Amino acid sequence: MAVFTAVSQAEIELWLQDYDLGSITDFRGIASGIENSNFFLTTERDGVTHQYVLTIFERLTFEQLPFYLYFMQHLHAAGIAVPAPMQARDGAILRQLKGKPATIVTRLPGASDLTPGPLHCAQVGEMLARMHLAGVDYDRHQPNLRSLPWWEETVPQVLPFIDADKQALLQAELAHQQRFFGSADYAALPAGPCHCDLFRDNVLFQATADGGSRLGGFFDFYFAGVDKWLFDLAVCVNDWCIDLPTGRLDDVRMDAMLQAYAAVRPLGDAERRHWADMLRAAALRFWISRLWDFYLPRDAHMLQPHDPAHFERILRARINIPSVLHV
Incomplete structure (x- = not known):
């Protein structure tokens, strides 16, 4: 969520005339992330303060975006804590600003x-499973x-920027995943709408009176898509349940997430059998993405690219773990 498209408060005020959201009291860019231009927006209407997030999409098209926005609307209506898209007076939840969606x-x-x-981790696992079932x-x-078609397209673009050892790992893992994705077991894995990017910074928690924390919700659904539910779970585990410096799994946190998830949606035999393959797929996806963002970046006013080496370490750590999950 960097700022690639600069926009002034005056421009936003003019744009908001088609909404019934009140008058702007605060407006500022969001520095984190690397995909879209995002802004915190505070308004006041009838003496009540409301807080929103305005997103200008830099890569996604008008044709692609309804899937994400209506998915959020669908989950919100089902009682899953996610942001609710706001409708303009004409009912539209997607409009044009500065020539972009x-x-x-x-x-x-x-x-x-x-x-x-x-x-x-347990709270995230439980809500992730409820989200998957709500999306059915x-x-x-x-x-x-x-997913795989994008990996196959992007790997040749990033190979010239990395050394021979990394090239060999990247190509070998891509070949491994091509075999896995082409298998009958993979085809049979349960699937549906997934978040596909549920990292720590895409989940909010609220403090509780006893000093603990309660899950506030999931956000940033703009990498969502129909995929294997196991992939979505593997993405979460690879971020929430690891030692960050080494990329190694933290068994206590992983067990907490997986047990909470499985209590809502039990995992099937094929899912447990291919857990290591899917952890590797999730690591590969984000290693490729970070290589692409790091070596082929776009201009942005507040861009903070992530270090690709982090997911290289995670992938190397996943290649040698036991293949079968016992949950």
């Missing part, structure tokens, strides 16, 4: 916890746009 969604309460413990009857379909 743009939307406004509610801002969830709380803050990200970047040092999660087992209780955080969502009637729009769009694949995960950062």
